[in-house]
Amino acid sequence: MVPVDYYIILSAILFTLGALGVLIRRNPLIIFMSIELMLNAGNLAFVAFGRSYEITKGELFFNGQIFVFFVIAVAAAEVAVGLALIVEIFKTRKNINIDEMNSLKG
């Protein structure tokens, strides 16, 4: 197979892009998408390491792929909750620009 490093580098690039997206974008929907991107970058790393272990050990090893299921489920739940929150905020403020959600300041 392709050397596992390539997959990890790809995962890192995807994660960085996702992190930048969280930091830079103002729209919470875009921020959620970036969060998804970060999560999927993590998924990619799990699968790549799992396969690499399988190859070096010579036995079947599904742990990496099983963990991806958990991550996808969590991501889905988290997005559901977050989108519900955004809908509620929009109903109140008619605006979902996160720069203007600063009423919890000290």
Add this chain to the structure above:
Amino acid sequence: MHLSETISSGFFFLAPWLVFAPVTGLLINLIFGRQFSEKVIGTVASLASGAAFVVSVLLAYSVSINHGERVSVPLAEWIHIGTLQLDWTFRVDSLSTTMMLVVSGVGTLIHIYAIGYMHEDVRFKNDEGRYNRFFIFLNLFIAAMMILVSGDSFMMLFVGWEGVGLSSFLLIGFWYEMDTLARPSWANSNAAKKAFIVNRIGDFGFLIAGFLMFWYLGSFQFDEVFKAAPAIAESAPWVIVAITLFMLVGVAGKSAQIPLYIWLPDAMAGPTPVSALIHAATMVTAGVYLVARSAPLYTLVPQAQYIVAMVGAGTALFAATIAVGQYDIKKVLAYSTISQLGYMIAAVGMGAYVAGMFHLIAHAFFKALLFLSAGSVILGLERGHHAHAHHVSHVDHGKKKKEGKKKEEERGHNEEHGEAFDPGDMRNMGGMRKTMPLTFWLYLIGALALAGIFPLVGFWSKDEILLDASLHYTSVYWQLTIAAFFTAFYMGRQIWMVFFGEPRHAAAAHAQESPKVITVPLMILAGLSVLGGALNLPFEGFHNLGHWLGYTLGEVEALPLDLKVAGISTVLALLAILISWLIYGRNTLRAGQPDPLKRPLGFIFTGMENKWFVDEGYFAVIVNPFKKISQFLADVIDERFWHDFVHDTVILGTYNWLSEIALDRYADQKGIDAFANWLGDATQSVSATLRKVQNGFVRSYALAVMLGVVLILGYLIFK
């Protein structure tokens, strides 16, 4: 010998009841007195005193059947510190039982008399609630006197000594808010204070003697002191002289000798039973008892004996001269008491202890009789005064309502009469022989006994003292003989002034005889005065008292009757009575007439009248300078200097400056407050700065998280 050892027969174990019976009486009256009637209060007190008398009789009997052996009855340990071993032990020997019998016997008679006397006295003074207190104090006195005479050491004697001083103070000041004429005044309480303070000076002498005794002789207990004394008398005789002379100071205070006799005449402010019991028969004889008890000490130092005898003789003569010029019936008797005490002190000073004790007993009988009879006379005059006023107001204010009359009259007596009536002033009396015959005869017996007329007890006792004096010290003999002349003279003067002639005041004319509860004790005392001579007749085989006291005092010289001495004293006494009759009896005084001796004797009589100005002298030399000095110390030094200047200005001012200016303004406000405030301000500014981190922007929070992750990862990778 102690009780645990073999005493086959006797009632020695009863000794503590001498003290506890009167104490029980006083406690019963103290706790339940308010619910008792007057008769019950008086009976309880008299029974308590009577119980003490019964115990004394039993103790005397026990001593006699044990052939005069002395027994100590220990009761309790008191002070045991180092070498000082003081216990409360009762000493039962012939000398102490003699005193016990006199005190409790005469005391019980006076208790019974007081039931009747105080019944009338509290009504004349309008304070019936005070009856109970009198008997409580009387029982207290008996208890304290019993402690005095039954003590086994000088300190136990001193406890009783102080106790009788206290009782005397309480009883003299019984009517503390009045004077003798029942007007509101400080007079009675001043008399009580004077008695206590002058006694205190005597106590000071006693204590110094006690300290010397403990320091050099090692103990207070009688036997130990007497055993150790001869050795010290050999090596350092000044110690014994000092002890005996300081004890003389104590005796001069308690037994009213020169120079501390001044309290006794003022003590007549107390009710008459008090004067009879305490200031005639018992308390004042405590000094005589002390000297007699300390006989082993005094016989070692003849110089001190001479001084004691001279003090006694001088007092006897001095007081007798004052008694001639007195107008108050009780004051005459008071100075007579001082004079007779001088006789006793002179006797025991010369070493004639039996003669002194015999005169003590005789004097207790006839002086108590005289005082109680004087009380009867005074009450008779009070009754006459009230009866007369009642009669007068009956006639004058017949229109008043009958009901409220009695109380109004009793209260308004003094106001009706204008000036206060003195029932004790002999110038208000006269002709009492007809209005109070029984009292007259009893008083006459007492007066003749005092004057020393054969065969009453005074003759025998005084004669023995004179006989001893003639053999030992001539100057003492002449002083005592001249005093005997004056004694007979002033008693004669008193009898003529009080009982003969015409009444000089309406009260005397209306006087009434006293009830039986008053006259029966008088009759008993009169009987004792007549028959008392049998105690110690100067004939072979009849020296009863000498033999009895010899058990304790050692072999006593028993002198036979010396007709020369007896003859001189009898002739002088009869001569004095004759002269007094010539002056006072033949032409009896009329109301308002001055004393017939005033013109012939001039300034001498003025001196006698004014007690030779001794009190005034004391005031000028001691009391007033003392007051001035203490006022100076109080006002100038204490108030103005110490209080105002040192305390207020210096100390307080410095303190205030320190606290307000130095500490408050500079140290506190400028120093500590500044720092504390800066601390608060700094914290606020820091927190204001740090607060800006919480700006509410989600992106900045996310950035912070991201940076933190990067830092940690970097650390982990490159470590």
